[in-house]
Amino acid sequence: MTLQDFFDSVSANPALLTVFLLAIPALAFVVNMWSGEKAEEIWRWRFVYATLVYLACIPGIFAFTLNVYLFLFERQSIWRMNLVTQVLPVLTMVATLMLIKRKLPFSYIPGFGKLSGFMTLIAALIGILWIIDRTRIYAVTYIPFTYILVGFVGLLLLVRFAWSKLF
Incomplete structure (x- = not known):
């Protein structure tokens, strides 16, 4: 089963995913x-909140990353966007995080710092890959691949350091 097969299967029967994704912010409210x-x-209740954060953020981050990939690299039209698999997980993540933030600061939720670091890393990685894709640096350079890889890792560390100092 490919990822496309999985999304086609979920799109054919969206009720289960919709109920799951709508239940997460409802549980956060309760x-x-x-x-x-x-x-x-x-x-x-901090571990219950941590569970809700992870239940909301894992599909939300995946859907957000998938959307960025589809729009930047695959050039998917916004009219072809699947609301259940591409929009609802992101809305669930935002709603759940907003509900939890009202009650408990994120610094008290176990593992939330690692989750935000993971989101930063994904954002930096997609940004760098998009820049490489648009400039076609891999096709016009004679620089050895190891230098590009070291520069890439250094750039990721720089983005991570800058993000931690900014926030």
């Missing part, structure tokens, strides 16, 4: 209601 108002009560 947990916000149950967790209380005191800091000690909210602190006990």
Whole structure:
């Protein structure tokens, strides 16, 4: 089964994915209601919040990355966008993160720093690959591949360092 086969299968029967993706922000809303108002009560729910963050962010990040790839590299038209597999996961991620942010700072959620670092790394990687694709640097240079690879890793480290200092 290819990724295209999987997306075709989900597109043919979108009910299960839709229910799953809509349940995540609904669960975040319910947990916000149950967790209380005191800091000690909210602190006990941090692993539940972490689970909700990961349930929302993994499909959301994947869908966002897929959208960027399809629009920048495959030149997909916005009219051909699948709402269930390309838009709903991103909206679920945003809604869930907004609901959780109201109750608990992200710094208290276990593993959230690694997740934001992962998102930064993906964004930097796609940006660099898009620049390489548009400038066709790989076709017009006589620089050895190891130098390009070292420069690529250095650029990723620079972006990561700059992102951490910026935020």
